[in-house]
Amino acid sequence: MNRIKTDICVIGAGSGGLSVAAGAVQMGAKVVLLEGHKMGGDCLNYGCIPSKALISAGKHAHAMQSGAMFGVTPVSPEVDYAAAKDHVANVIGTIAPHDSVERFEGLGVEVIEDYGRFISETEVQAGDTVIEARRFVIATGSSPFVPPIPGLDTVPYETNETIFELREKPDHLLVIGGGPIGMELAQAHRRLGCKVTVIEGMKALGKDDPELAAMVLETLTSEGVEIAEDAMAAEIRGKAGAIEVEAKDGRVFKGSHLLMAVGRKPNIDKLGLEVAGIETHRGGVKVNDSLRTSNRKVYAIGDVAGPLQFTHVAGYHAGVIIRSMLFGLPLKARTDHIPWATYTDPELAQVGLTEAQAREKHGDKLEVARFDFAGNDRAITERKARGLIKVMVVKGRPVGASIVGPQAGELIGLWALVIANKLKIGAVANMVAPYPTLGEVNKRAAGAYYTPRLFENPTVKKVVGLVQKWLP
Structure with a gap:
């Protein structure tokens, strides 16, 4: 049996585990990374990347049938389904080297291509190797939940x-x-x-x-x-x-x-968590606000820690625990600024509270600023002017934003920035967006918040009237 002593042992080479390994090793920590299946995890091999590649193929087929309004005669596309899947495989193959064993070994990470399981509170075994580490990170992700439907x-x-x-x-x-x-x-x-x-x-x-x-x-x-x-x-x-x-x-x-x-269900069954004194619940591994488990030497991040099961959440978690493990900073993970998107056409995106959640939490203090994509010139030029943005505002600060429309997943990023940094909605209203762009909907939504205060306020009109009388 081989034995290794290291600073950090990461179990799982999905997006979260890879981010921890790369970040920690480049800042001087000794890192061992364990992966018994595919480098890149679910996102690269079965989730975000292949699904968006297939969605892209579908968009190209749809475009061939929907050009009449642009003066382009619609035609029925001849779809080669197998070739579309070749496109998916090619996309995965293009990205895979970035997540490969070779790249991470080149960074200085010791990669063991085997599953890891705890054999004590301070040791994990992977194949014929036992790893003793100062800190462990569980980043094993999730897999499809298949309910026990009869038949x-x-x-x-x-x-x-x-x-x-x-x-x-x-x-x-x-x-x-x-x-x-x-x-x-x-x-x-x-x-x-x-x-x-x-x-x-x-x-x-x-x-x-x-x-x-x-x-x-x-x-x-x-x-x-x-x-x-x-x-x-x-x-x-x-x-x-x-x-x-x-x-x-x-x-x-x-x-x-x-x-x-x-x-989805968290991948925890084969980890031997009981041996390590790590508590679990229905959502996966139980963690505190700092993403630490009941075993203080062990962190859990990403899908396995829930409740928001998104690749970018795993990456965010990685950044939180790296600063905690390497610098001893008492950081806590937040969820209020986490965006997510559904990549249908039109796209659907959210950050923070929905309108219903905001009303329940803030009651009469809530104001909802709205703007319809029908008023966006760029959306009109592309015949995609069906969409809506809502921004939930409390005392001048956005607490949530919901968007449906073209590129909603791109547009939501601005509101994630605003909420993450606790900015006021005036920061967006003061922004100058290039014309014509879809990004203008964000500024127009912010402007809608001020409309009743400026254009429908009789006091403002009186002040303007007085100023105009006295101006030379």
């Missing part, structure tokens, strides 16, 4: 870990789950020529602002995606190419392929 074990089904390897285009894809993953892949497959039915037990995109989510759902429906809400799956039956999903209310949905997209 599911008798039919073939896909998850986000298998759908991108599918080479034969589904004739009719059934998607169980109407969250971001389900809706993104539903629209992409519809645009690539598949029939698609989304089966959601509650409300599709139910965690987002319902007014904004409705715009996304209306677009998907107009493109031919069937969306069945309040359709809790009760039984699944059939065989490859002929699958049926029966809901509790008796509705039956028939298709050729099945995609399970109902959520």
Whole structure:
């Protein structure tokens, strides 16, 4: 048995683990990184990257059918589904070297390609190597949650870990789950020529602002995606190419392929956490505000620590614990400034509180500034003027922003900056945005906050009148 002593041992080479390893080793710490599966984790291999690549392929197919308003004759695209998957694989392959064993070894990280499990409070074993470290970081991520629906074990089904390897285009894809993953892949497959039915037990995109989510759902429906809400799956039956999903209310949905997209579960089962005295709960590893577990030598970050399961959250967590581990700074992780986006067309993005959450928390102190994309000249030129931005403001400070529309995922970044730094909405109102850009919607939303104060205020009008009388 080999033994290694190190400063930091990182378990899991997904986005969070890689960020910790790279940052810590470049600042002088000795780092051992353990990964028993694929470098880059879920995001690179099964999540963010392949899904956005497939969405891009779908957008190109859709563009060929929607050019009439621009004077371009629509044509029916000939979709080579296998070639679209080649595009996905090529994108993954292009990014993979950045997350590779070779790159991290070049940085000075000792990489062990094996799974790690705790064998004591201060030791982890990976294969035939025992690692003793001053600090451990659990960054094992999450994987698809597959609920125990009767009959599911008798039919073939896909998850986000298998759908991108599918080479034969589904004739009719059934998607169980109407969250971001389900809706993104539903629209992409519809645009690539598949029939698609989304089966959601509650409300599709139910965690987002319902007014904004409705715009996304209306677009998907107009493109031919069937969306069945309040359709809790009760039984699944059939065989490859002929699958049926029966809901509790008796509705039956028939298709050729099945995609399970109902959520995520933390990867903690094989870590031996009990041996290390690390407490868990339903959401994964239990951590405090500093992302420390009940074993003070061990941190947990990213999906495995919940509750916000996004790649950029894992990266943010990495930055917090690096400063804590290397410099002893008493830092705490925040969630109020974390943005997220659903990359449907139109995109849907959120940071901070939704309108409903803000009303519940702040009551009458809340003001909601709104601006419709129909008033944005750039959106009009591109015939994408359907969208809306809401900014939730309390005492002049934004506490949340919700956006639906083209490039909402890009636009939300400004509000994440504002909330992260506790800026007032005047900072955005004072900004000068280039014309014509979609970014102007942010400034116009900020301007909408001041409209009743400036243009609908009789006192302001009286003051202006008096000044005008006295000005030479």
